[in-house]
Amino acid sequence: MAVIRPFAGIRPCREKAARIAALPYDVYNRREAKEEVLREPESFLRIDRAETQFDDSVDTYAPEVYQKAHDLLWEMIGRGDFITEEKSCYYIYELTMDGRTQTGIAACASIDDYQNGVIKKHENTRAEKEQDRIRHVDTCDAQTGPIFLAYRAHPVISEIVNRTKQKTPEYDFTAPDGVTHRVWVVADTADIDALQAAFSGIDQIYIADGHHRAASAVKVGLKRRAEYPDYDGSEEFNYFLSVLFPDEELYIMDYNRVVRDLNGMDAGTFLAKMKEIFEVSVLKDEERRPQEKGSFTMYLDEQWYLCRFRESDLSDDPVDGLDVSLLQSLLLTPVLGITDPKVDARIDFVGGIRGMDELERRCHADAKAAFAMYPTSIQELFAVADAGRLMPPKSTWFEPKLRSGLFIHALS
Numbered sequence: 001m002a003v004i005r006p007f008a009g010i011r012p013c014r015e016k017a018a019r020i021a022a023l024p025y026d027v028y029n030r031r032e033a034k035e036e037v038l039r040e041p042e043s044f045l046r047i048d049r050a051e052t053q054f055d056d057s058v059d060t061y062a063p064e065v066y067q068k069a070h071d072l073l074w075e076m077i078g079r080g081d082f083i084t085e086e087k088s089c090y091y092i093y094e095l096t097m098d099g100r101t102q103t104g105i106a107a108c109a110s111i112d113d114y115q116n117g118v119i120k121k122h123e124n125t126r127a128e129k130e131q132d133r134i135r136h137v138d139t140c141d142a143q144t145g146p147i148f149l150a151y152r153a154h155p156v157i158s159e160i161v162n163r164t165k166q167k168t169p170e171y172d173f174t175a176p177d178g179v180t181h182r183v184w185v186v187a188d189t190a191d192i193d194a195l196q197a198a199f200s201g202i203d204q205i206y207i208a209d210g211h212h213r214a215a216s217a218v219k220v221g222l223k224r225r226a227e228y229p230d231y232d233g234s235e236e237f238n239y240f241l242s243v244l245f246p247d248e249e250l251y252i253m254d255y256n257r258v259v260r261d262l263n264g265m266d267a268g269t270f271l272a273k274m275k276e277i278f279e280v281s282v283l284k285d286e287e288r289r290p291q292e293k294g295s296f297t298m299y300l301d302e303q304w305y306l307c308r309f310r311e312s313d314l315s316d317d318p319v320d321g322l323d324v325s326l327l328q329s330l331l332l333t334p335v336l337g338i339t340d341p342k343v344d345a346r347i348d349f350v351g352g353i354r355g356m357d358e359l360e361r362r363c364h365a366d367a368k369a370a371f372a373m374y375p376t377s378i379q380e381l382f383a384v385a386d387a388g389r390l391m392p393p394k395s396t397w398f399e400p401k402l403r404s405g406l407f408i409h410a411l412s
Contacts, residue, residue, distance in 0.1 A: 002118050002151075003110040004199035004244065006088040006192050007236070010142070010408040011183075016081055018173035020044050021181060021403035024145055026212075030060060042081075044405025047072050048136075048144060061132060066139040073140050073408075082408065090186040090195050091407060092164050093243050097179045097400040102249040103161055105186075105195065106146060106407045108239035109205065111221040114214060119149070119205045120385035123393075125215045133216035134223075141411050143217055143241040145404040148209035150378065153246035156198040160191050171406070179400045199244075206385050208250065208378075209398045214240065224411065241409040243402055247378050253352030253397040254290075254375045256359060257327070258367040260346045263336045267301040270335075270369070274298070277330055279308040288356050290374040293323060299363055299370040318383040323373055324395050342393050349394040 012020045019040060025048035028036060033049040046052050050069035051060045058065065076082055091106035113119045137143055164184050171183040186192060207214055217240035224237035231238070262270045274280050283297060283304040290297050290306070294314065298305045313330060315321040320329070332338040332347070341347050348367070350358055352375065359370035376395050384391050 001200045002113055002202045002205050003239075004105075004107045004205075004242075005110075005196060005239065006090045006186075007108045007239070007241075007409055008085040008088050009091060009106070010077060010082050010084050010410060011091075011406060012171075013081060013083055014171065016042065017171040017183075017406065018175070020081070020405045021173075021175065022048065022405050023177075023401050024210075024404055025049050027401065030056070044144070044403075047076075047140075048404050061135070066135050069136060070140045073142065073144070084410075085185070087187065088192070090192060092161055092184040092186060093402075093406070094165065094169075094182040095179055095400045095402070096182075100251060102245055102251065102400075103165070104243040104245040104402075105157070105161065106183075106241070106243045107195075107199075108236075108409060109147070109149065109242045109244075111218045111238055111240060113205065114218045114240075117388075118203060119207060119214075121207050121211060121214075122381055122385045122389075122391045123207075123211045123395075124390055125212050129212045130216045130219065133213055134219050137216060137220045137411070138223065143213075143409040143411070145210070145213055146241045146243045146402050146407060147207060147214045147217070148398060148402055149242045149244040150206045150208045150247055150250055150381075151199075151202055151244055152204070152382075153248045154198050154202060156194060158246065160186070160195055164191070175403070181403060181406070183406060204382075204386070205244065206382060208245070208381070208396070209402075217241070220411070235412075236409065237411045239409070241407060243407075247382070250378050251399060252375045252378060252381070253399050254373045255324070255352060255394045255397045256350045256373055257332075257341075257371045257394075258348050258350060258359060258362045259332075259336060259338070259369050259371075260348070260367050262368050267368070271300060271305075273335055274305075274307065274331075277310075277335070279310065281306050288372065290372055293374050293377075295374060296323060296327060297372045299359055299372070300368070318380070318387045319389045319391065322376060322380060322384075322391065322395065324376065324392050327371060327373070328392055351397040353397065353399055 019042040022044040034052045037046045037052040047069050050065045053068050093106050094103040169182040169184050174180045221237045283306050288304040295308045338344045338347050363370050
């Protein structure tokens with residue numbers, strides 16, 4: 001059963017929340033991160049990506065960069081930019097994008113649940129990406145970016161969330177990207193106890209987004225356990241910062257593919273090959289986004305096509321039956337020779353938030369063909385994780401992104 005507990009959050013003072021809240025560290029490259037910090041000097045990105053405080057001659061992963069992150073964080077806390085909750089609370093975090101709202105609960109999840117499989121994964125992590133966040137969390141002595149978790153909707157949790165949202169929020173602001181963020185503090189003891197009991201009855205929690213942050217937080221916790229062998233399990237390093245959302249509110253966008261060459265074929269030859277494998281028809285521009293599972297669209301030689309998988313190629317297997325898996329097994333590997341999309345420089349991935357115009361732009365700039373996918377569903381994600389399997393890389397793109405800096409979980 002899941003251990004999802006309240007915590008005494010460190011969070012921005014109300015008047016600074018909008019300026020401090022920042023998109024996750026990994027949506028920016030170094031140049032973009034520096035530009036964002038110049039635009040908003042109080043952005044939490046300057047802590048999550050402290051290399052922005054140095055010139056480009058300093059390595060992103062230099063020890064002084066992590067120390068700078070620590071110093072900036074605790075200086076801001078010391079001068080009152082952040083407040084520390086007087087008691088352990090849950091926090092309700094609502095995000096609204098394009099008229100669509102999803103509401104999660106900020107809390108701390110157990111590293112033991114991650115280890116024993118109550119918290120389920122669907123994606124591999126890379127050691128070098130983990131190492132960066134391990135050093136950041138360990139040096140800062142705090143977790144600063146929440147892991148995006150999902151659970152199957154629970155009536156008790158929903159009732160408390162909906163009732164609390166009738167009150168005046170602690171934070172209510174719209175970020176420059178148009179996403180509105182609202183936060184309520186759940187400090188009532190009866191509600192805290194009810195939420196903790198409800199989560200303890202849930203035996204399956206899923207990582208939706210943030211696999212590297214989760215793995216890093218867990219490894220820091222295990223490192224601290226080794227350093228403090230007399231730990232009793234109550235210490236903060238046994239838990240990691242999360243925001244948990246009910247499955248019925250989550251929105252997964254498409255995660256699309258572009259390829260830089262056609263493996264020696266011209267466009268006509270490649271199109272003929274496509275027609276051997278898929279049901280292919282010409283599309284009008286306004287129909288360029290796929291409308292149902294089992295189909296994708298392709299942009300090739302200034303034309304959009306609708307492509308359907310043949311019935312004989314479909315699969316009930318939770319991984320093999322994913323549209324992204326079928327594209328890989330039927331086209332990318334055998335026809336284009338892209339056997340490992342994680343490392344092959346001939347393929348790139350474009351998040352659905354960038355839209356269909358970005359796929360056309362890439363084909364005019366540095367790619368030969370683009371493939372727009374129908375989004376993977378949250379039920380498909382759950383099925384893969386429940387089977388103990390892994391999705392292909394770049395299968396899901398979640399929007400809106402959780403902001404960093406709104407909730408900080410100190411480890412000691």
